[in-house]
Amino acid sequence: MLGITSMAAAASSSLLLLFLFANAALPLLALNQDGLHLLDAKRALTAVPGNALADWNPRDATPCNWTGIACNAAAVTDVSLPGLNLAGPFPAALCRLPRLRSLDLSGNYIGPDLLAIARCRALQRLDLSINSFVGPLPDALADDLPDLVYLNLQSNNFSGAIPDSFARFPRLQSLSLVYNLLGGVVPPFLGAVSTLRELNLSYNPFSAGPLPPQLGDLSDLRVLWLAECNLVGAIPASLGRLASLTDLDLSTNALTGPIPPEVVTGLSSAVQIELYNNSLTGPIPTGFGRLLNLRGVDLAMNRLDGAIPEDLFRAPKLETVHLYANLLTGPVPESVAEAPSLVELRLFANRLNGTLPAGLGRAAPLVCLDVSNNAIEGEIPPGICDRGELEELLMLSNALSGRIPGALGRCRSLRRVRLSGNRLAGDVPDAVWGLPHMSLLELNDNRLTGGISPAIAGAANLTKLVLSNNRLTGPIPSEIGSVSKLYELSADGNSLSGPLPGSLGGLAEMGRLVLRNNSLSGQLLRGIRSWKKLSELNLADNGFTGSIPPELGDLPVLNYLDLSGNELTGEVPTQLENLKLNELNVSDNRLRGPLPPQYATEAYRSSFLGNPELCGEIAGLCGSNGQSRLRGRTRSSARFAWTMMFVLAAVILVGGVAWFYWRYRSFVGSRNSKLERAGEQRSKWTLTSFHKLSLSEYEILDCLDDEDNVIGSGASGKVYKAVLSNGEAVAVKQLWASKEEADDSFDAEVRTLGKIRHKNIVKLWCCCTHASNKLLVYEYMPNGSLGDALHSSSKAKAGLLDWPTRYKIAVDAAEGLSYLHHDCVPAIVHRDVKSNNILLDADMGARVADFGVAKVVEPKSMSVIAGSCGYIAPEYAYTLRVNEKSDTYSFGVVLLELVTGKPPVDPEFGEKDLVKWVCSTMEQKGVDHVLDSRLDIGEFREEIVRVLNIGLVCASSLPINRPAMRRVVKMLQEVRAPSRDANLLSTPCYYYEDAASDQLSTSV
Incomplete structure (x- = not known):
């Protein structure tokens, strides 16, 4: 009886263990086979960022709710994992998914070869763009993936020629191989892939070869992009058979000859035609006006000649036209004024003449008009901004005359206006000066009159104002000080008068101030220390009086200074020796006295000519009268100077002894106090080391007490050089941003450099922290920065x-x-x-x-x-x-x-x-x-x-x-x-x- 009981107990225990084991195994066994294949694929990748695939949970019954996974009846049909920084070889386990139709692994670091893709035979869409694949394209791709409709392998490093087998794709509609290292020529056999709708081979270093006329057989083709494919020779007329084509891009090649008329008239569905940056010749063919869907034409940077066809602007949806940098002649067609959708017209650098259509801008929502570098005459069309959307008006280097239209003052959308190098006359309309969004106003080399209007105070975004070589008069208004973003003011070669407004000195962004050859007067501005970005100051040939402001020597980046041809007096300030000048000219003034030692050399002779009372060691610089007066003044004051020197020496001797005794007593007391405080503070610093280096925080902190150790500073901190007790030098960066910014910058550098080991990345030895104080200690680079x-x-x-x-x-x-x-x-x-x-x-x-x-x-x-x-x-x-x-x-x-x-x-x-x-x-x-x-x-x-x-x-x-x-x-x-x-x-x-x-x- 006891044996039977024991046997029953043993059987119960076994059943219990079996039950517990089964329950423990259930979660792992619950995941279906597709899920297991996906986990195998994940393991095959050498690097998966922490949370990228965190929800791929082996305890789930199916993977259908996992990141990037789509299913049909619990079977995986789509895997989409773009831009997750996945790295490693292509995960072959994905090809064991029997119903996988779409695979997108774009924007990762997967590679290096693609041979394993052959087993994904059910694929219809494959996107492996922006990865690290190398070597030739798989030769059997067309045979291995017979159902493929979409293939995107762009932005990898595939090399060699496109395999002949690519002609055998039975269903392929979209092929993109852009930006690889493909060789050979653009293959004619792609014309046999009759199902193609998109073909993009752009930006590959193909061998020089013709544009295959066989591509004209692709009757269903919608997109043909062959930019920068080393194409040579003529554009084949057969492309005109592509009646379904919407986008044609043959830019940046070496195509020659005329544009075939068939290519224009035959592309009845065209939306965008780009042939720019080739060597095409002959006239622009007619027929563009019959393209009902055409939105953009870019034929720029060729050698096209003749007139612009009148019908070009009759295409009803035309928005952008780029014909710049050709040899086009004749006037701009009148039809341009009737184009209802025209947004951007760039015709610069041609040989166009005649006048612009008077109605230009009234019908079209123009945003940009650029007709610069032509020979266009007449007036600026008064309604050029009637639609109120014009942002760029670029007409420089023509023969335009008349006045600047007053209506431009109502064009508040304007950002850039360049009308230089014309024959414009009259006053600039007041409202034009104060357009609120304008960043550039360039009116130089015209015949403009009047003055700079006080309305310029409204030009809140103006950075560059160029008015040189006109006939402007009157003062520079004090309202110029309201243009806080102004970087350049060039108004040389006018008749401006009066003093410089004091508000000009408050423009902190000012980098270039050129007012040469005017009738300005008064003294040069003082209090100009806000000009921290000023690199050029040219006030020559005016009527300025008074002395040269010593503050000029405090401007940190000033390297061009011309004050010649004025009535300046006094001495040349010694502070100018602080500047690193490429050009210095104060000649033809009334300066006197000795030159600062740095400038008293033969190299600066031409900088000081025409100042008779200015003396230095440069032979012949001073006039004889000036030297006599200087010697007379020297003799008359010699006795007085010697007497004062003896009295002053006695005072200094007595005072010096008393001061030294007081400083010694103070130093002893403060040193002891400082050492006590420093010891207390240093005990609170924490040092975290990333490499083996024998140093202590005390050695690092010592270097911060001496400003002589500063070797650089930047947006995030000041850098010190510290020499350790073992003789080794390190660089210490002390972050000086606000607490939040300092923490962000500190954490970024520690996270990044603390784990990096590479010979071409600066080594972070350690970091020191105390409350909000942050120090980073690097290896010292004795030759500084590049x-x-x-x-x-x-x-x-x-x-x-x-x-x-x-x-x-x-x-x-x-x-x-x-x-x-x-x-x-x-x-x-x-x-x-x-x-x-x-x-x-x-x-x-x-x-x-x-x-x-x-x-x-x-x-x-x-x-x-x-x-x-x-x-x-x-x-x-x-x-x-x-x-x-x-x-x-x-x-x-x-x-x-x-x-x-x-x-x-x-x-x-x-x-x-x-x-x-x-x-x-x-x-x-x-x-x-x-x-x-x-x-x-x-x-x-x-x-x-x-x-x-x-x-x-x-x-x-x-x-x-x-x-x-x-x-x-x-x-x-x-x-x-x-x-x-x-x-x-x-x-x-x-x-x-x-x-x-x-x-x-x-x-x-």
Whole structure:
């Protein structure tokens, strides 16, 4: 009986254990097979950010509610995981999902090859754009994926020719291979894929070849984009058979010959036609007016000649017309005044003549009109802004006459007005001076009269006012002080009179003040210390009196000073020795007395001529009468001076002894008190180390007591040099922002640099914290920043930067950024790449530094713009979207700095930045005019040009055109051993669309 009981108990225990085991296993066994395949795919990725796929829960019955997953009857049909920073090889387990129809892994770091995709045989849509795939396109893709309708592989690194097998896709409707490294020619066999509706091969380095006429057989084609595909020869007339085509882009190639009339008349569904930046010749064909859906035509930057067809503007929906930089002649057609939808008309840099249609602007909602650099005569159409939407009116360098229309004063939408280089006369309407949104008013080189109106007080956004070489009279109104954003005021060559208004001295943004050759009088302004950005001051050839203000010597960036041809008196202030002047001219005044020692040299002779009583060691500078008077005054005061010297010496001796005794007693007492307080405070500091380094917080804090240790400062803090007890030097950054800002910057740098280990990224040794005080301790870079070395006036620093050194710096910095973008998980965007944040070690090796605004890449916009002026990518300024391409743009600007030696923004560039200045100067004068004159170019010229062009590619205005930093590193390495495919000697500049206004300035 006992045995039976024992057996029953044992059986019960076994059943209980089996029940518990089954219940424990149930959650794992509940997930269906598709879910298990997805978990396998997740494990295959080498890096998945923390919360990217956090809801992929193995305890769920199905994966149908997981991030990026869509199902039909519990079977997975769609996987969509774009922009999640997933990294690793292509997850082959996804191809075990039997009903997978759509796969989107775009915007990640998946690669390197695509062979595993062959098993996803049920796929209809595949998007692997913006990833890290390399090598040739899979040859069997068309055979392995017979149901494929949509294929997007753009923005990878696929190379080699497009396989012949791509002609065998049976159902493919959309093919995008844009921005890869594809070679061969644009294949004619794609004309056999009869189902195609979209074909985009743009921005690939194909071999030079013709545009295949077979593409005209694609009767269902809606979109044909072949921009920058190295196409040569004529546009085939067969394209005119594409009656369904809405978008045609053949821009930026080397196409020649005329535009076939068939291409215009046959594209009956066309919405956008872009043929710009080729070498097309002949007249513009007629027939555009019959295209009922046409919205945009861009034929700019070709060699088209003849008249603009009258019917072009009769297309009922036409919005934008770009015909600039051609050889067009004749007048602007009258039909342009009747175009009901015209928003943008750019006709600059042609040979147009005649008058503008009187009704231009009355019917069309014009936003931009640019007819600059032509030979257009007559008056500005009075109703040019009748629709009230005009923002840009650009008519410079024509032969326009008459008055500026009074109606422009009611055009409150205007932002940029450039009417220089014409024959305009009469007064400027009062209301035009005070337009509230206008940032640029350029009226120079006309025949305008009257004065600057006090209404200018309303121009709250005006940054540049250019009035030079007119016939303006009267005073500069005091209301000019209300234009708080004004950077440039150029009104030289007029007849302005009266004193300078005191309000002018309060314009903190003023960078350029040119009032030469007027009839201004009175004394020069005092109290001008707010002019912290003033780089050029030219008041020559007026009637100014009084002395030169010593405050001029306190202006930190002033490098051009011309006060010649006035009635100035007194001595030359010694404070002017504080300035680093490229140009100094105070000649032809009534200055007297000795010159400051810095200027009393032969090099400055021409700066002081025409001042008879001004004396220095320059032979012949002083007139003989001036020297006699000076010697007479010296003799008469000599005895008095000696007597006063003896009395003064006695007073100083007695006072000095008393002061020294008092200071000694005070020092002893305060030193003891200070040491006590310091010991109490230092005990509260916390040191966190990230590397092995023998130091204490006391050594670090000691360096902060001496301002002589300051080696730099920036937006986020002041940097000190600290020499440790072991003789090693470190750099200490003390954050000085508000508490919230300091915490954000401190946390960003600690999170970023604390875990990074790379030879080209500055090392963060440790950090120290106490309450709201934050200190970051870095390795010390003895040669400072690249920006300081490039742009410092010190010849010693500039001498360190020969071309081999600059090239090494470029490669080092590129490798550091490449590490952040491609090897950190998740990827890191620096967001403030600039020459001042690239530090140089003892061997002139480069390290990327300052991660105060760095961010982990996330698929969202930032709330504020980070970065520095001249380095910020164009799209970042208006979208605030953070990605690696923003850093690539900034690095491109740094490369241009290395080649040109110029800063990213400079008054020399006018409205341009460095990128546009380089392109426009190369276009007008050639590449040699942008290379740094301090470089010994010699045998390095070819290398320098290659790096220049890499910089321009990186600084492309379109993010899709910018290479990944990993690719940039390779391109830079190939500068010294270029591959056969590397074409880095051809200039990648394309005309900027506002080039007319900027004398054909250019943009990538």
